[in-house]
Ligand SMILES: Nc1ncnc2c1ncn2[C@@H]1O[C@H](COP(=O)(O)OP(=O)(O)O)[C@@H](O)[C@H]1O
């Protein structure tokens with residue numbers, strides 16, 4: 291089962307620069323929540339704060355709370371490496387490990403976690419994850435070839451397979467389809483629909499149709515002006531966001547009359 295995330299008074303900084311201000315957001319378990327909004331409003335920054343990837347950047351820090359099923363991920367005794375085990379991330383640009391085969395890429399997270407796994411369990415897991423990522427038929431005869439030898443769309447599906455192979459509670463995706471062709475995009479959208487039975491999913495997307503198709507809830511982030519911090523302007527169920535938003539800025543944005 292996926293876990294819920296509650297964000298309370300989250301301020302996110304790069305050094306002295308307050309990039310995103312006072313986010314309060316409740317992300318339901320086993321649902322898809324989409325982040326939308328204009329470029330630079332902080333969608334990726336908020337996403338990276340949900341698995342403590344943000345603080346990898348020197349000087350980057352947050353104030354406030356991110357609760358995963360009630361547990362504050364920013365509490366002093368929490369190990370960020372363990373957080374990233376429970377909360378997986380798929381990035382905008384596919385990033386398979388360059389020295390690894392397709393098979394080893396899928397198993398990379400499992401190996402990192404030092405989980406013992408038999409050869410036949412590993413084979414089953416590789417097939418399950420690659421089928422789930424709609425990549426199995428394309429690669430089943432060349433699992434020992436390098437992951438970086440695949441096309442961009444195939445590489446992204448490999449990264450999704452790698453992320454789900456560790457069975458995280460939450461899957462974060464930052465514009466995962468922006469490098470994919472329409473067929474691969476639909477395959478990934480079907481996959482997301484299927485995965486939400488097992489995981490909580492948060493996806494950043496620039497594609498309104500995609501948000502409308504796959505998200506249960508949609509968070510609209512906005513920016514008062516360039517150089518100002520981004521903020522969460524409006525959060526609601528996706529049907530309301532796209533059909534009857536109760537927020538003027540969101541209405542302008544989803545109807546394409548923004549800026
Ligand atoms: N590594 C970084 N260092 C400093 N500022 C950053 C960094 N990444 C993003 N920012 C700033 O944080 C703000 C939010 O950016 P980002 O989260 O990338 O927005 P979005 O994903 O909505 O386009 C922007 O002002 C951006 O310039």
Ligand SMILES: [Mg+2]
Nearest residue numbers: 333334335494
């Ligand atoms: Mg971004």
